[in-house]
Amino acid sequence: MWMGIDLGTQSVRALLVGDDGAVLGSGAAPLGGRRDGVRHEQSPDDWWEAVRTAVGGAMASGPGPVRALAVCGTSGTVLLTDGAGRPLTPGLMYDDGRATAEAELARVQPTWALPKAMWLLREQPSTAGVHLTHQPDFIVSRLVGRRTATDSSHALKTGYDLTTDTWPHDRLRALGLDPGLLPEVVRPGARLGEVGADGESATGIAAGTPVIAGMTDGCAAQIASGSLGVGSWNSVLGTTLVLKGVTAAPVHDSTGVVYNHRAPDGGWLPGGASGVGAGALGRAFPNADPARLDALAAAHEPSTALAYPLVSRGERFPFLAPDATPLLLGEPRSDADHWAALLQGVGHAERLCLDYLDHLGAPQDGPLTFTGGGSRSAYWNQLRTDILGRSVHIPRHSEPALGMAVLAAYGAGAAPTLADAAGRMVGLSHVLRPDPARTARFLQPYLRMVDELERRGWLPAPVATHARTRADALETS
Template sequence: MGIDLGTQSVRAVLVDDAGAMHGSGAAPLGGSRDGVRHEQSPDEWWQAVRTAVGAALRDVPPRTVRALAVCGTSGTVLLTDGAGRPLTPGLMYDDGRATAEAALARERGLRVQPTWALPKAMWLLRQHSWGPGVRLTHQPDFIVSRLVGGRTPTDSSHALKTGYDLMTDAWPHEELAALGLDPGLFPEVVRPGRKLGEVDAEGEAATGIPAGTPVIAGMTDGCAAQIASGSLSVGSWNSVLGTTLVLKGVTAAPVHDDTGVLYNHRAPDGGWLPGGASGVGAGALARAFPDADPARLDALAPAHEPSTALAYPLVARGERFPFLAPDAAPFLLGEPASDADHWAALLQGVGHTERLCLDYLDHLGAPQDGPLTFTGGGSRSAYWNQLRTDILGRTVHIPRHSEPALGMAVLAAYGAGAAPALADAARRMVGLSHVLRPDPARTARFVEPYLTTVDELERRGWLPSPVAAHARTRAHALETS
């Protein structure tokens, strides 16, 4: 079983060793957004998990779950007491209130971004005089503690944005102490794929998952989607398009980035998973067109290639990848001729950002000679998939199932010993739906708006000039190839 704690919903799937789906369920999540503030209720997470898991188990025989793993949104954090009860709301992955705390942490030698878990935990600690026993808890940790009936270690994937050092496999306690943070605040850390505990009787009563079911340490939702894509060979990349855009790849060694825009997760069985999370994505469509029929607007969008307007479709203020700009704001240059033209501008804007992300990876020297895969909710749009393929000018693979919950089911199988390596489990459980190839004429059509986007981002002072120059060089090379 894989459980995915997303932004808008919780999803649970039950998959066998050959990848056949035997059950699935989902439950919506609410939340509160106000400018840079974005919170959700941990108790709502738990209720949504119960609903989603109950639906996934509805039509299967009892006691069929052999193992489970949970993923969550990267950087989402809360404070709990010693018994695991929430003391605060969950500050979501894109909550941007901890700018001052992030700056202070960077002064102490920790390369963090304002939306990362560590500065947000520091911000939460400043809001109240907490008593003894307060604990920093990542989103999946809270759910796992409810399932097993007690506090467990966290996984190194979620701990990364809390300052955990993956090179030394240790918390940087000297730097954390300089920030006034007690070692007892932080959980023990294990590698993804390790057993955390077993579902207890109360967990079974609440969810229907049999008591004794092993709970395996998970990963962040971006890494989970990468596993679900089957892109686990060196040089392969997975682009996850949901509310926002996340790119994850596989390399033999960490990809170095002094700016901290790109960060490196550690794979469960060795190797490295570098990646970055942008603030653009499908959330911008929902904000601009809350009552839209996406299929109808997708059908109208081809008449607007390229759109008369140019969009940088951030979901909220601040950008994290392919550049770091906490003050970046969404923009729309030009006046769309219609709703369909505006829709097209947003779709194309995500594609231009995705292309710039890949150019930035090339700028850092990250290998890209493996397959590129599209996953996430945005990959359900056939038109958007082909549009992105054409803007990028490269072949794209579309998996049969493209959700992070499947990635967690694969990781659960590996962690329970069903396969000697994670890649082996993925080969058995992940299937390819189809392959998309770019249309050279459409690729050429989008070069000019892409370069205009690069120019505008540089002009605003968000995109560093060396990165902009590299993007232009690659664009011209593609034109002449």
């Protein structure tokens, strides 16, 4: 059995997975946090308690020992710890937007880990023994019983240079990050250590179990989707929307909207993280019955309102607009109409993300898969498929924790390549085909959204023009 642990925004999820991809045990535990405007924090100790609960649930139904495990976390989530691994600060979450001044100095997005680290060091001045720690590093250190290396996937947004596989110490030192703050970095799939005696006592995972370096949650979902061939893409719809693909060479983007992870066994995984997503549904309808509203939303295609459903202030992909706010044009006629506007708005944003990737020259000739919690909605899956106007693959299981189980198997030597491990453990549920009539029905709302985003100065004119050109080509094909 292989274990994958996913440190999500709203919960921690643990899966035990067999060599054939069968889920043999699962567990979950909720996470809270503090949101206040652009502020978003969680307690690292809460992460650990949630991991213990989730792992306990998975182990309770598991038929045998864990061969290896890997952990993924939210991209850009960091904290400071002391020499013993104890948290000195809260965890600044992936979408915390307070480090705007630091981001300008570092010339990256405010939600990246690098400006957050600079902000934390300003609030908590560096002293001997203080370490910069990524979200999964904190959990792994508790499991192993000592500070370990981090993986290059989580280190990317802290400024790690994937082309040279080094920390750019001169640049980081100029920004206030002393080399002693930074962890050693290894490639995903490397062995970080083994579960220690305290880790076994806390979780029930046997001491000596290998702990394999993981990846960010978006990359983990990509592995879980099986989308590992060049030109393939995976769209992860959870609290927010993340698109990850596979290319032979990095996709260059001077704005930094699209960035590139390094695959565990070579190649590149470009992508971006949007601020739209299912979290907007929860904000607008905190006590909703999603299945009931999905059924009612079918009568509102398209909705009388047009939404760009940001979960919180600021957008990172398919354009960079730190001051962007959730958008709702028009007055919905009912809750069902409002719900439909939000569902459709995510689909329009997703289409714009793919248009932006095409604008950058990223290949998209491979399969597109849907994963994440949003993919549990059959109605939303088909709606997004129709808005995009292209076929979509739905994997049998779509959780980032599955991707980490696959990576654990690869890292422990159970398969010669990551693709081989995924080929054995990832199964396809079904394929969705777009309805041309519905695709045509949503074309004008999509173009109206592009126009509005450009008018507000959020979407650059060349990107808007490219989106219109692609829409024309699709309409006439």
